[in-house]
Amino acid sequence: MRLFLTFFFGLLFWQISAQDVSDTKQIFQKIDSLIILNPVRARDLVGYVKKNNQNYEIINRCNRLLVQAYYYENNYNDAFQEIIQTEDYQNANGIIFYRNILYSAGIKKFDFSTNNKQNSLIKLNEEIITANELIIQGARDKALRKISDVLTKVHSENAHTFRDSFSFLLINLDEKSWMSKFPKFRIPVLKILSYYSSDTEFDIFKKKFFPADISDEWLAKTKIQIDNTTNFQLRTIYYNFLQDYYFDREDVSNYVLITDERNEHIAKNNKAIMQARSQWVYLTEVKHNEEYLFAKKRDAIVLIGLVFLSCIVLLILVVKVQQEKQKNKRYLLLSNKIKTNSVKKKETQVISENVKLILLERLEKLESKNFFLDPNISIQTLAKKLDSNSKYVSDVINTYKKKNFTAYINEMRIQYIKQKLNNELVYRTYKIKYLAEESGFSSHSVFSSVFKSIEGISPAQYIQLLK
Numbered sequence: 001m002r003l004f005l006t007f008f009f010g011l012l013f014w015q016i017s018a019q020d021v022s023d024t025k026q027i028f029q030k031i032d033s034l035i036i037l038n039p040v041r042a043r044d045l046v047g048y049v050k051k052n053n054q055n056y057e058i059i060n061r062c063n064r065l066l067v068q069a070y071y072y073e074n075n076y077n078d079a080f081q082e083i084i085q086t087e088d089y090q091n092a093n094g095i096i097f098y099r100n101i102l103y104s105a106g107i108k109k110f111d112f113s114t115n116n117k118q119n120s121l122i123k124l125n126e127e128i129i130t131a132n133e134l135i136i137q138g139a140r141d142k143a144l145r146k147i148s149d150v151l152t153k154v155h156s157e158n159a160h161t162f163r164d165s166f167s168f169l170l171i172n173l174d175e176k177s178w179m180s181k182f183p184k185f186r187i188p189v190l191k192i193l194s195y196y197s198s199d200t201e202f203d204i205f206k207k208k209f210f211p212a213d214i215s216d217e218w219l220a221k222t223k224i225q226i227d228n229t230t231n232f233q234l235r236t237i238y239y240n241f242l243q244d245y246y247f248d249r250e251d252v253s254n255y256v257l258i259t260d261e262r263n264e265h266i267a268k269n270n271k272a273i274m275q276a277r278s279q280w281v282y283l284t285e286v287k288h289n290e291e292y293l294f295a296k297k298r299d300a301i302v303l304i305g306l307v308f309l310s311c312i313v314l315l316i317l318v319v320k321v322q323q324e325k326q327k328n329k330r331y332l333l334l335s336n337k338i339k340t341n342s343v344k345k346k347e348t349q350v351i352s353e354n355v356k357l358i359l360l361e362r363l364e365k366l367e368s369k370n371f372f373l374d375p376n377i378s379i380q381t382l383a384k385k386l387d388s389n390s391k392y393v394s395d396v397i398n399t400y401k402k403k404n405f406t407a408y409i410n411e412m413r414i415q416y417i418k419q420k421l422n423n424e425l426v427y428r429t430y431k432i433k434y435l436a437e438e439s440g441f442s443s444h445s446v447f448s449s450v451f452k453s454i455e456g457i458s459p460a461q462y463i464q465l466l467k
Contacts, residue, residue, distance in 0.1 A: 024049060024058065031065060035072070036200060040230040043069035060086070064094040071101050074232035074269055076276030084283040092119040093161050100164045103129060105273045107280060121161055124153050128165040135172040136445055138433075140182065147188045159195035166192050167237075170205045174240070175448065177460065179209045200225055201234050208241045211248070232269070239265055247457070259456040266453055351392050359396045362386045372412045373440040379405045410450045413439040418455075421466060428463050435459060 027049055034042040043066060050062040063086040070079035083098045090098065099122075102110055108129075127150050134143035147169070154162060170192065178185050189209060196202035204222065207214050226238045239262035246255035304313050366385060371377065382405075383390045394405060401408050417439040420427045427435070436447030451459045 024053065028061070035065065035068060036231060036234065037225060037229045038231075039069035039072040043073075056089075060089055060091065060094060064090065064097055067101060068097060071104070072231040072233050074272050076101075076105055076272050077279055080276055080280050080283060084280075084287055092121045095119075095122055096125045096161055097164065099125065099129075100168070102280070103132075104164070104168065105276055105280070107277065110284075121158060124150065125162055125165055127153075128162055128169060132165075132168050132172055135169065135176060135178075138176070138444075140178065144182075144184055144188070147185075151188055151191050154195070156195060163196065163199070166195070167201060167205075170202075170209075171237070174205075174208060175445075175458075177458075201237055204234075204237055204241050208244065211245070214245070232265075236262075236265055236269060243456070247461070263453055263456065270453075351395055355392065356396050356399065359386055359388055359392060360400050363393075363396065367412065370416065372409050373416065373438075375437075375440050375442045377409060377440070409440075411454060413441065414451055414454050417451075417459075418462075421463060428466060432459050 027045055031042045031045050031049075034045070046062050046065045046069065050059060050066075053059065053062075063082060067079045067082045067086075070076070070082065079101055083101065087095070087098055099110070102108075127146065131143055131146040131150060134146055170189065173179055173185060173189065179189060186209075193202055193206050200222070207218065222238070226235060229235065239258060242258045243255065243262055246252075246258060304316065308316070363386060366382075371382070371385065374381075379390045379394060383393045386393060397403070397405055397408050403411070417427075417435055420438070421435075427438075430438075432448060433444040436442075436444040439447065441447035441450070448458055451462070455462060457465070
């Protein structure tokens with residue numbers, strides 16, 4: 001009888017467990033089908049699986065999918081928070097995706113603490129990132145060789161791991177206009193596109209690079225998908241495609257409308273990235289401090305355990321607790337004092353209207369001398385030139401120029417180089433890199449990005465229009 005009951009309950013438990021595994025597998029399939037077009041809905045399902053499951057591998061997969069959903073929603077803050085908390089427990093696929101998220105925000109170097117550093121997939125992803133960097137640097141032949149070499153190692157079975165890496169690569173190729181200028185890139189690009197034939201994002205890339213396949217039916221279907229998507233990154237790629245599509249067809253009204261939408265979209269993305277990069281610095285510093293304190297405490301406990309008797313250890317710990325309490329009290333007193341002084345200081349730093357006007361007059365004199373062409377100009381150095389402080393200068397720029405410092409400097413640089421292009425024909429023959437240096441930008445990629453965000457077209461397209 002006891003044997004029968006054991007067998008019965010064992011069989012019942014096995015059936016329940018098998019049903020749970022089946023249900024979880026179906027939910028993950030649903031998440032995979034939703035994650036690109038509807039990351040918000042996919043994130044809700046991930047939260048449900050994570051809440052109702054204790055399996056280590058499933059929880060790690062959920063963490064990875066959460067980061068993916070946050071990234072597609074342009075929510076870098078929550079994505080970075082999740083990365084910093086879970087990256088120590090991720091497998092190779094998770095590390096690759098985390099690496100790509102950081103790369104998309106301009107954080108190109110970070111040493112993940114993982115045992116998978118020698119993993120072939122991680123190494124291959126680093127090769128794709130290297131190809132991206134070669135494209136950004138303008139090393140066309142090296143980039144082509146690197147891409148061709150990478151594609152010999154990528155197969156349909158592992159292609160999903162490198163989806164976002166290849167997305168960055170296609171975006172950079174589009175930015176350089178290499179597909180139209182150098183036909184040799186067409187074969188590797190077609191191979192990349194073949195890996196993601198049912199992916200809406202790569203379908204847009206395909207129509208971008210091979211516009212002969214564009215039909216009214218496809219445009220209508222894709223518009224419906226984009227209108228209903230919560231994927232911010234997908235919208236960005238779609239807006240870039242439409243802008244070039246209307247430009248090529250000289251559809252001025254639609255071109256102007258989509259350019260306004262695209263610029264607003266890019267501004268939101270840049271703002272999210274800037275905020276997230278600051279947060280990342282803070283999160284990594286906190287984590288390193290916690291690891292350092294943990295290691296220090298562990299070593300101290302080991303040393304004390306070897307040297308002292310348990311009673312002496314207890315005594316030392318009690319003394320240490322008392323010292324920490326006193327330190328906390330002193331810290332709180334000092335913190336309150338600092339806050340009080342800070343409030344008083346802020347109250348006394350109210351800038352008068354007369355001082356604002358004086359600073360504005362000085363600022364406009366500097367504008368006439370093209371101070372903004374200095375690539376190292378900052379709010380602090382500008383304040384020094386104006387015999388003032390950065391707070392006052394920032395206040396004047398926000399009040400009278402109706403923009404922040406960075407936008408103010410960038411717009412003057414772009415206006416300067418536009419004037420040169422409009423009035424001096426020789427400038428139209430210069431390389432983009434020289435135009436970037438001439439206008440004060442430290443890199444031609446930043447120059448191109450800023451120029452396009454302000455004017456709606458790239459520097460090369462602008463020069464072509466002038467010609």
